[in-house]
Amino acid sequence: MAIQEDITDFFGLELPYAGNPLEVDVERLRALGRAVDNALNGLRELIDEKAGAQEVDGALDALQRAINDMGAARVQSVNGKAGVNITLARADLKLGPANGASTTSIAYDTSGRVSVVTEMLDAKQAVTVISYDSTGNVKTVVTTYDGRKRTETMTYNNGRLEGAAATEEAV
The missing domain is CATH 2.40.128 (Lipocalin)
Known part of the structure; x- marks a missing residue:
């Protein structure tokens, strides 16, 4: 089965795709999280040099909390295992x-x-x-x-x- 590619519009970051195996998209999500974290940190450093950094820091903190909470709030079940505290076994990552x-x-x-x-x-x-x-x-x-x-x-x-x-x- 071919791995489907999907990227973000502006930065070309790899996104998960519904038809991909979980073991492929887990790594893509990890890379996406790192890229977003790096971009937010770079933005924070740039804004710290400018006036009004405190307001933007608050907005960035809220965005960071939303991103951190997104995974747990969205995952309902994996291979019939329910809940946000799913621990995957090897068999859950592929057949x-x-x-x-x-x-x-x-x-x-x-x-x-x-x-x-x-x-x-x-x-x-x-x-x-x-x-x-x-x-x-x-x-x-x-x-x-x-x-x-x-x-x-x-x-x-x-x-x-x-x-x-x-x-x-x-x-």
């Missing part, structure tokens, strides 16, 4: 752990293409089933892991991969 003990077995269809990948990840089984269209392109990739099922559906234009759409649900 399956990023590391840890694992074993993998691969099955092939009658055309010699990979059709099923079975993995043991942190003592839980993850099964990925790959289907193909009539021209041999990957059509869907369905992964079931730890009570969740993720389905990725590929789209093609003139035989070239154009995009993918993904859904995830509890099973």
